[in-house]
Amino acid sequence: MAFEGLSERLQKTFSRLRGKGKISESDVKEMMREVRLALLEADVNFDVVKKFVKTVSERAVGSEVLESLTPSQQVIKIVNEELTKVMGQEAVPLNKSTHIPTIIMMVGLQGAGKTTTAGKLAKYLKNNEKARPLFIAADIYRPAAIEQLKTVGNQIEVPVFEEGTEKKPVDIVRDGLKVADDNKNDYIIIDTAGRLEIDEELMNELKEIKELAQPNEILFVADSMTGQVAAKVADGFNSQLGITGVVLTKLDGDTRGGAALSIREVTGKPIKFIGQGEKLDQLEVFHPERMASRILGMGDMMSLIEKAQADYDENQAQKMAQKIKENSFDFNDFIDQMDQVSKMGPLDEIMKMIPGMANNPAVANINFGEKDMAHLKAIVYSMTPQEREEPDLLNPSRRRRIAAGSGRNIQEVNRMIKQFKQARDMMHQMNKGNMSGMEQMFGNGIQGRMGKMAMNSMIKRTKKNKKKRMKKIKRFKS
Template structure:
């Protein structure tokens, strides 16, 4: 996951201050040095690092920080605010045409994920805005680029306009625009050609397409794993085409994440979307404040909630919450829950979005093997229907039979049943607003307090919904 190294270094730097009741300017200077090294190691542009550290230092040596009772928390707050400013302060929505169609031109180097991103964006517009997008296949150079876009289009049920590889890309775009307007598609996404590096021929072709299409958006797709090169690519395309926004791909890979902190500051162009997975739904709006929170290990509750709303069956989620409150949650519900959680992505990434969990030592190196989930499912599938519905029936002889049926050791079956009961009890307490026993896990730091605040808000919302349901029943 991106930023793991940066998160750890920043937390280590700031944790040195937590042990002190008061801090001096020399303490701040030492922490600033650590933060500077952490950012440089994350491949953040040197000029951006220099400017960032200077702004944080000026604010951190102010009276309100040095004389504060919680200087470490004050500095976390300052670092968080400055990170948000570097990345653009607010999310930047797509530019939309006053009347249909809105034309989006995708540009970028080969291998950055431009074609896949075009498909992901089309699906996002279709699902979230009930739009009728069309994709134009204008990359006639990369082998199988058109085939790839057509397969993506079939998979997401979005039309793709193409004329093969023997027609000039500008002519393909001309005819594609005419067809889209005739069919009244409200979004036109043009997948242009890339190169291994920026060259004059590529730019000349892109200029011609830009002049013809007059796009409302020119989105530059950049591979976050290329670090400093991503910033150079962004500068090159922006100087030639005046791009309107950036899409960062592969932000879930083994990347130091410096591109996200550098591109906005260097090009003054907003990061509009981030790609964080291989599924076609893995394209998210870029929220600077949420990303800053994740970088500092403070979680990202809003994105987690949005993922849950998108991937969970709302009716099932409500039924499960009710069962937890009534203590009737069984292994059938457990299976449903596992399958729905799996849709949200790797468990370790989901856990790190929860405030207080990202910097918890016990979860620092958590890595949930998908095979472990399948083994757990195998154990549940080896139970009878009655056993799934009533876990209290699982005596030693039944457990031995389940172990034999699932091909797992009986100790593993015992452990899984124990964990299920512990989870069920904890979830029942949380659903009723009782967080006792979780204080140690969440901690007393900034992220722990944020976690408790988030949970309390969730409890209040649940109570409000419950009251609303009761009132409806009375009516």
Template structure:
């Protein structure tokens, strides 16, 4: 995943402060030197690095920080706030037209992921707003782009307007816009052509499309893997077209993440979405504060909760919460939850969103094998309906039968049942607003541990307030 190396380096730089009761200006200088190197290694723009380091240092060497009771925590807070500021401070929403349709134009270099993003955005708008989008295939230079958009349209049941590859993209957009107005589509998503590099012909074409479509949004799609080149590309597109927002794709890849930290500062255009995988659901609204927390290893519970809510209706969630509280959560629920969690993405990525999980030794090496999940499901499916509903029935002879029926050993069946019971106990504690037993050890005692506890406590307080409002 992106930022992993940066996260590790930043944590190392700040962890040295926790060993000191009193922090001097020299300590801050040493920490800022290491942070500067970490940012440069992550391919962050030099100008952005200088500005960030200057701002953190100015705030960190103040007497109210160095003379405070917990200077190390204060400095971590400052780094978090400045990182959020660098990423854009506020979450940027889509610009909408007062009358339909709202027009969104995707631009960027070839291979950045514009066509895939068009499909992801259409899916996102339908889920969050029950929108009726129309996608326009404006990339006539790469025939596969039109076919790809049509396939995405079929998967989503979204209409795609195209006129083949022999018609000018400008004319395709003109007629596509007329169709959208006729059919009263509330969104028009225009997929445009890209090049391997920026050239005059490409820009002229995009300017003509902009003039005809009068887009509310011009979203620049950039590949996080391109590093510093992404910043140069963003700056060029911004100067010639006036982009309104940025989409960073392939943030799940083995990238240093520097582009995300640089683009906002260089162009002034906010990052609005990030692509985190190949599936149509792998799209996240970009929240600067949450991304800063992730980079600093403080987790991201809000995004984790939102991911879960996407697949749950309120009634179902309430039923599950009641079962957890009353300790009646059974193996049928366990299987359902397993399927839901696996649908949210790789479990190892979800774990890292939990505050303090970065403190668990070896968490960076955790990889969940889908085969292991299949084995556990096989064990549950080998149980009788009564056993699934009442795990207390599982005596040794029943466990031997389940092991034989699922092709697993008795040891593996015992381990799975033990994990189930521990998980059920933890869920019961959390529904009562308690910190689960052992969580303190997981968070640790240093700066990062305290920040993790703070993040978890904030989340639990929000949940309590939400219940009171209801």
């Protein structure tokens, strides 16, 4: 998980302030020393760290903190705001042409993931804008680069214009632009060549393509696992080409955070997307405020809600809500929910988006993959239709039969049924407005309080939005 080490280190630092009713300038100084070390260990650019620590320190010794009733929470609030500023303040959309096509040029070093990112971006545009993109294969040097792009294109049903490896890349792009014009494609994504390092030949080639294509976007694809090196390379590309934005890849790997926290400050260019995993639907718009919240262990409910909205069937969700309300949630619903959740990504990553859960010990121990899901399904599928609909029928003799039928041991069957009933009861209580189950999950630390605050805030917003919708409906009917 990206930022895991940084997140854990920062939260330990802030937890030391938890028991203090008031904090002094020396407390702030000691805390900022730890924050500086945490950022440097996360491979954040030194100048960025120096500026960040200076800004936070100046704000943290002001009256708004030292005279506050909750100084530790005020410090976290300041750090959250400054992290957000460092990463760009707010999401920046793609530049779009006033008339079709919008031309996007993908650049970066070899191995950063340009071709895969091009595929993810094309799928994102198809899903979110009903776009009809065209790929232009302008990487004639890397072995099998064209074949890889064609494979990606086939998977997402996006055509690829290619003319092999004998023509110059600028000529291929020229011919591709003509084809896109004839076919009325609304987006053109140019997959350019990379090198193991920046060289004059590469830059001259990219400058020729830029001059010809006049792209609306020049997206620098950065491997986030290379830390602040990615920021230096991005700065090199920017000085030569004038990049318009950055896509950070491999954010699901052992990423320390240096790239995300350095690139905007070093280049002045926004991070527009982040990529996690190899699947072509694993591309997200980069929201600095949400990423800052994740780093501080405060969760990311907005991204979680968006994931759910994208992957959940609305009618099915309404039926499920009614079942939870009636406390009639059964094992058939349980399997449906497992299938829906699996579309959203790994369970441990989803759980960490819930406020207060990022470093919760219960989440840290979650190691739930496809194999574990298959085991649970085997247990459920070994039940009779009646047992699935009426879980309370599952007495000891029925459980022994289910264990034998599923090939799992009786302890595993008992544990699964117990957890199912606990989850069902907690969902029912939460639906009635009883948040005690959530409070047990959040715990009593700073992240727990922040989690409960975030959750209560979200509930208030939901109720407020519901009232607004009802008012609109009434006005419409009248």
